[in-house]
Amino acid sequence: MRNILEVKNLVxxxxxxxxxxxxxxxNVLKGISFQVAEGEFVGIMGKSGCGKTxxxxxxxxxxxxxxxxxKFMGENTSELYGDKLADIRNSKIGFIFQDFYLMDSLSVEENIMLPMIISKQNINKMIAEAKKYAEQFQ
Ligand SMILES: Nc1ncnc2c1ncn2[C@@H]1O[C@H](COP(=O)(O)OP(=O)(O)OP(=O)(O)O)[C@@H](O)[C@H]1O
Ligand SMILES: [Mg+2]
Structure with missing residues:
Protein backbone atom coordinates (compact mmCIF):
# COMPACT_ATOMS: atom_id res chain seq x y z
CA MET A 1 0.00 0.00 0.00
CA ARG A 2 1.48 3.38 -0.92
CA ASN A 3 1.66 6.23 1.57
CA ILE A 4 -0.77 9.12 1.09
CA LEU A 5 0.94 11.15 3.80
CA GLU A 6 4.56 11.16 4.94
CA VAL A 7 5.25 13.54 7.80
CA LYS A 8 8.80 14.14 9.06
CA ASN A 9 9.83 16.19 12.11
CA LEU A 10 6.79 18.44 11.81
CA VAL A 11 7.03 21.57 13.96
CA ASN A 27 5.48 25.38 20.55
CA VAL A 28 2.52 23.17 19.72
CA LEU A 29 3.81 20.45 17.38
CA LYS A 30 7.33 19.55 18.46
CA GLY A 31 8.75 17.30 15.75
CA ILE A 32 6.10 14.74 14.79
CA SER A 33 6.82 11.96 12.26
CA PHE A 34 4.32 9.42 10.88
CA GLN A 35 2.90 7.95 7.69
CA VAL A 36 -0.65 7.28 6.58
CA ALA A 37 -1.17 4.59 3.93
CA GLU A 38 -3.85 4.61 1.26
CA GLY A 39 -7.14 3.30 2.70
CA GLU A 40 -5.97 3.64 6.28
CA PHE A 41 -8.43 5.13 8.81
CA VAL A 42 -6.71 7.25 11.44
CA GLY A 43 -8.08 9.06 14.49
CA ILE A 44 -6.28 11.70 16.55
CA MET A 45 -7.04 11.92 20.26
CA GLY A 46 -5.77 14.24 22.97
CA LYS A 47 -6.89 16.72 25.58
CA SER A 48 -8.12 20.18 24.65
CA GLY A 49 -5.28 22.43 23.50
CA CYS A 50 -2.83 19.61 22.73
CA GLY A 51 -2.67 20.55 19.03
CA LYS A 52 -5.20 18.41 17.10
CA THR A 53 -6.62 21.32 15.11
CA LYS A 71 4.57 14.85 1.66
CA PHE A 72 1.04 14.48 0.27
CA MET A 73 0.73 11.84 -2.47
CA GLY A 74 4.50 12.11 -3.04
CA GLU A 75 4.61 15.91 -3.29
CA ASN A 76 6.38 18.08 -0.75
CA THR A 77 3.64 20.51 0.31
CA SER A 78 6.09 23.29 1.19
CA GLU A 79 6.96 23.47 -2.51
CA LEU A 80 3.30 24.01 -3.49
CA TYR A 81 1.86 27.50 -3.69
CA GLY A 82 -1.37 29.40 -4.34
CA ASP A 83 -3.50 27.86 -7.08
CA LYS A 84 -1.87 24.42 -6.89
CA LEU A 85 -2.59 24.23 -3.15
CA ALA A 86 -6.17 25.43 -3.71
CA ASP A 87 -6.60 22.75 -6.44
CA ILE A 88 -5.44 19.97 -4.09
CA ARG A 89 -7.69 21.22 -1.27
CA ASN A 90 -10.60 21.39 -3.69
CA SER A 91 -10.21 17.95 -5.28
CA LYS A 92 -8.19 15.70 -2.96
CA ILE A 93 -8.94 16.71 0.63
CA GLY A 94 -12.31 16.63 2.40
CA PHE A 95 -12.82 18.72 5.50
CA ILE A 96 -15.61 18.24 8.01
CA PHE A 97 -15.21 21.12 10.45
CA GLN A 98 -16.33 21.19 14.08
CA ASP A 99 -18.40 24.22 13.04
CA PHE A 100 -19.92 23.41 9.69
CA TYR A 101 -19.18 26.64 7.78
CA LEU A 102 -22.18 26.11 5.52
CA MET A 103 -23.06 29.17 3.44
CA ASP A 104 -26.30 30.71 4.74
CA SER A 105 -26.96 32.41 1.43
CA LEU A 106 -26.89 29.10 -0.48
CA SER A 107 -29.46 26.30 -0.54
CA VAL A 108 -28.59 22.80 0.76
CA GLU A 109 -28.14 21.64 -2.83
CA GLU A 110 -25.83 24.59 -3.63
CA ASN A 111 -23.78 23.96 -0.47
CA ILE A 112 -23.23 20.35 -1.56
CA MET A 113 -22.31 21.52 -5.06
CA LEU A 114 -19.90 24.27 -3.90
CA PRO A 115 -16.59 22.39 -4.42
CA MET A 116 -17.84 21.28 -7.86
CA ILE A 117 -18.92 24.86 -8.71
CA ILE A 118 -15.42 26.08 -7.80
CA SER A 119 -13.84 23.44 -10.06
CA LYS A 120 -16.26 24.47 -12.85
CA GLN A 121 -17.88 21.10 -13.47
CA ASN A 122 -20.82 20.47 -15.76
CA ILE A 123 -24.11 21.70 -14.25
CA ASN A 124 -26.06 18.49 -14.96
CA LYS A 125 -23.29 16.41 -13.40
CA MET A 126 -23.28 18.70 -10.32
CA ILE A 127 -27.05 18.38 -9.86
CA ALA A 128 -26.90 14.59 -10.23
CA GLU A 129 -23.98 14.28 -7.77
CA ALA A 130 -25.65 16.61 -5.23
CA LYS A 131 -28.85 14.52 -5.41
CA LYS A 132 -26.84 11.31 -4.94
CA TYR A 133 -25.04 12.65 -1.84
CA ALA A 134 -28.22 14.14 -0.35
CA GLU A 135 -30.01 10.79 -0.68
CA GLN A 136 -27.24 9.08 1.30
CA PHE A 137 -28.17 11.27 4.30
CA GLN A 138 -31.94 10.73 4.23
N1 LIG B 1 -3.58 31.17 16.10
C1 LIG B 1 -3.03 30.86 17.28
N2 LIG B 1 -2.20 31.72 17.91
C2 LIG B 1 -1.63 31.41 19.08
N3 LIG B 1 -1.83 30.25 19.74
C3 LIG B 1 -2.64 29.36 19.17
C4 LIG B 1 -3.30 29.61 17.91
N4 LIG B 1 -4.06 28.53 17.59
C5 LIG B 1 -3.89 27.66 18.58
N5 LIG B 1 -3.05 28.15 19.54
C6 LIG B 1 -2.61 27.44 20.77
O1 LIG B 1 -2.03 26.21 20.37
C7 LIG B 1 -2.39 25.16 21.25
C8 LIG B 1 -3.06 24.04 20.47
O2 LIG B 1 -4.32 24.48 19.99
P1 LIG B 1 -5.27 23.56 19.09
O3 LIG B 1 -6.43 24.41 18.72
O4 LIG B 1 -4.47 22.96 17.99
O5 LIG B 1 -5.69 22.41 20.12
P2 LIG B 1 -6.81 21.26 20.00
O6 LIG B 1 -6.13 19.98 20.40
O7 LIG B 1 -7.44 21.32 18.65
O8 LIG B 1 -7.85 21.69 21.13
P3 LIG B 1 -9.47 21.39 21.20
O9 LIG B 1 -9.62 19.95 21.63
O10 LIG B 1 -9.94 22.34 22.27
O11 LIG B 1 -10.07 21.69 19.86
C9 LIG B 1 -3.26 25.79 22.34
O12 LIG B 1 -2.41 26.10 23.42
C10 LIG B 1 -3.78 27.05 21.68
O13 LIG B 1 -4.02 28.06 22.65
MG1 LIG C 1 -9.46 21.63 18.00
Whole structure:
Protein backbone atom coordinates (compact mmCIF):
# COMPACT_ATOMS: atom_id res chain seq x y z
CA MET A 1 0.00 0.00 0.00
CA ARG A 2 1.48 3.38 -0.92
CA ASN A 3 1.66 6.23 1.57
CA ILE A 4 -0.77 9.12 1.09
CA LEU A 5 0.94 11.15 3.80
CA GLU A 6 4.56 11.16 4.94
CA VAL A 7 5.25 13.54 7.80
CA LYS A 8 8.80 14.14 9.06
CA ASN A 9 9.83 16.19 12.11
CA LEU A 10 6.79 18.44 11.81
CA VAL A 11 7.03 21.57 13.96
CA UNK A 12 4.38 24.28 14.32
CA UNK A 13 4.79 27.15 16.73
CA UNK A 14 2.65 30.22 17.14
CA UNK A 15 4.30 33.53 17.71
CA UNK A 16 2.20 35.24 20.35
CA UNK A 17 4.59 38.15 20.72
CA UNK A 18 3.16 41.39 22.02
CA UNK A 19 4.62 44.86 22.38
CA UNK A 20 5.72 44.04 25.94
CA UNK A 21 6.89 40.51 25.32
CA UNK A 22 8.57 40.18 21.94
CA UNK A 23 9.79 36.57 22.16
CA UNK A 24 6.80 34.53 23.12
CA UNK A 25 6.59 31.37 21.06
CA UNK A 26 4.03 28.66 21.80
CA ASN A 27 5.48 25.38 20.55
CA VAL A 28 2.52 23.17 19.72
CA LEU A 29 3.81 20.45 17.38
CA LYS A 30 7.33 19.55 18.46
CA GLY A 31 8.75 17.30 15.75
CA ILE A 32 6.10 14.74 14.79
CA SER A 33 6.82 11.96 12.26
CA PHE A 34 4.32 9.42 10.88
CA GLN A 35 2.90 7.95 7.69
CA VAL A 36 -0.65 7.28 6.58
CA ALA A 37 -1.17 4.59 3.93
CA GLU A 38 -3.85 4.61 1.26
CA GLY A 39 -7.14 3.30 2.70
CA GLU A 40 -5.97 3.64 6.28
CA PHE A 41 -8.43 5.13 8.81
CA VAL A 42 -6.71 7.25 11.44
CA GLY A 43 -8.08 9.06 14.49
CA ILE A 44 -6.28 11.70 16.55
CA MET A 45 -7.04 11.92 20.26
CA GLY A 46 -5.77 14.24 22.97
CA LYS A 47 -6.89 16.72 25.58
CA SER A 48 -8.12 20.18 24.65
CA GLY A 49 -5.28 22.43 23.50
CA CYS A 50 -2.83 19.61 22.73
CA GLY A 51 -2.67 20.55 19.03
CA LYS A 52 -5.20 18.41 17.10
CA THR A 53 -6.62 21.32 15.11
CA UNK A 54 -3.12 22.69 14.54
CA UNK A 55 -2.04 19.30 13.14
CA UNK A 56 -5.11 18.97 10.89
CA UNK A 57 -4.71 22.51 9.58
CA UNK A 58 -1.08 21.90 8.60
CA UNK A 59 -1.88 18.48 7.09
CA UNK A 60 -4.83 20.01 5.23
CA UNK A 61 -2.58 22.75 3.82
CA UNK A 62 -4.61 25.54 5.40
CA UNK A 63 -1.57 26.42 7.48
CA UNK A 64 2.19 26.09 6.86
CA UNK A 65 4.60 24.11 9.05
CA UNK A 66 7.19 26.12 11.01
CA UNK A 67 9.66 23.31 10.25
CA UNK A 68 9.74 19.74 8.96
CA UNK A 69 8.14 18.28 5.85
CA UNK A 70 4.75 16.96 4.78
CA LYS A 71 4.57 14.85 1.66
CA PHE A 72 1.04 14.48 0.27
CA MET A 73 0.73 11.84 -2.47
CA GLY A 74 4.50 12.11 -3.04
CA GLU A 75 4.61 15.91 -3.29
CA ASN A 76 6.38 18.08 -0.75
CA THR A 77 3.64 20.51 0.31
CA SER A 78 6.09 23.29 1.19
CA GLU A 79 6.96 23.47 -2.51
CA LEU A 80 3.30 24.01 -3.49
CA TYR A 81 1.86 27.50 -3.69
CA GLY A 82 -1.37 29.40 -4.34
CA ASP A 83 -3.50 27.86 -7.08
CA LYS A 84 -1.87 24.42 -6.89
CA LEU A 85 -2.59 24.23 -3.15
CA ALA A 86 -6.17 25.43 -3.71
CA ASP A 87 -6.60 22.75 -6.44
CA ILE A 88 -5.44 19.97 -4.09
CA ARG A 89 -7.69 21.22 -1.27
CA ASN A 90 -10.60 21.39 -3.69
CA SER A 91 -10.21 17.95 -5.28
CA LYS A 92 -8.19 15.70 -2.96
CA ILE A 93 -8.94 16.71 0.63
CA GLY A 94 -12.31 16.63 2.40
CA PHE A 95 -12.82 18.72 5.50
CA ILE A 96 -15.61 18.24 8.01
CA PHE A 97 -15.21 21.12 10.45
CA GLN A 98 -16.33 21.19 14.08
CA ASP A 99 -18.40 24.22 13.04
CA PHE A 100 -19.92 23.41 9.69
CA TYR A 101 -19.18 26.64 7.78
CA LEU A 102 -22.18 26.11 5.52
CA MET A 103 -23.06 29.17 3.44
CA ASP A 104 -26.30 30.71 4.74
CA SER A 105 -26.96 32.41 1.43
CA LEU A 106 -26.89 29.10 -0.48
CA SER A 107 -29.46 26.30 -0.54
CA VAL A 108 -28.59 22.80 0.76
CA GLU A 109 -28.14 21.64 -2.83
CA GLU A 110 -25.83 24.59 -3.63
CA ASN A 111 -23.78 23.96 -0.47
CA ILE A 112 -23.23 20.35 -1.56
CA MET A 113 -22.31 21.52 -5.06
CA LEU A 114 -19.90 24.27 -3.90
CA PRO A 115 -16.59 22.39 -4.42
CA MET A 116 -17.84 21.28 -7.86
CA ILE A 117 -18.92 24.86 -8.71
CA ILE A 118 -15.42 26.08 -7.80
CA SER A 119 -13.84 23.44 -10.06
CA LYS A 120 -16.26 24.47 -12.85
CA GLN A 121 -17.88 21.10 -13.47
CA ASN A 122 -20.82 20.47 -15.76
CA ILE A 123 -24.11 21.70 -14.25
CA ASN A 124 -26.06 18.49 -14.96
CA LYS A 125 -23.29 16.41 -13.40
CA MET A 126 -23.28 18.70 -10.32
CA ILE A 127 -27.05 18.38 -9.86
CA ALA A 128 -26.90 14.59 -10.23
CA GLU A 129 -23.98 14.28 -7.77
CA ALA A 130 -25.65 16.61 -5.23
CA LYS A 131 -28.85 14.52 -5.41
CA LYS A 132 -26.84 11.31 -4.94
CA TYR A 133 -25.04 12.65 -1.84
CA ALA A 134 -28.22 14.14 -0.35
CA GLU A 135 -30.01 10.79 -0.68
CA GLN A 136 -27.24 9.08 1.30
CA PHE A 137 -28.17 11.27 4.30
CA GLN A 138 -31.94 10.73 4.23
N1 LIG B 1 -3.58 31.17 16.10
C1 LIG B 1 -3.03 30.86 17.28
N2 LIG B 1 -2.20 31.72 17.91
C2 LIG B 1 -1.63 31.41 19.08
N3 LIG B 1 -1.83 30.25 19.74
C3 LIG B 1 -2.64 29.36 19.17
C4 LIG B 1 -3.30 29.61 17.91
N4 LIG B 1 -4.06 28.53 17.59
C5 LIG B 1 -3.89 27.66 18.58
N5 LIG B 1 -3.05 28.15 19.54
C6 LIG B 1 -2.61 27.44 20.77
O1 LIG B 1 -2.03 26.21 20.37
C7 LIG B 1 -2.39 25.16 21.25
C8 LIG B 1 -3.06 24.04 20.47
O2 LIG B 1 -4.32 24.48 19.99
P1 LIG B 1 -5.27 23.56 19.09
O3 LIG B 1 -6.43 24.41 18.72
O4 LIG B 1 -4.47 22.96 17.99
O5 LIG B 1 -5.69 22.41 20.12
P2 LIG B 1 -6.81 21.26 20.00
O6 LIG B 1 -6.13 19.98 20.40
O7 LIG B 1 -7.44 21.32 18.65
O8 LIG B 1 -7.85 21.69 21.13
P3 LIG B 1 -9.47 21.39 21.20
O9 LIG B 1 -9.62 19.95 21.63
O10 LIG B 1 -9.94 22.34 22.27
O11 LIG B 1 -10.07 21.69 19.86
C9 LIG B 1 -3.26 25.79 22.34
O12 LIG B 1 -2.41 26.10 23.42
C10 LIG B 1 -3.78 27.05 21.68
O13 LIG B 1 -4.02 28.06 22.65
MG1 LIG C 1 -9.46 21.63 18.00
Missing amino acids: RSYNTATFRDSKNNV TLLKTLGMIDKPTDGTI
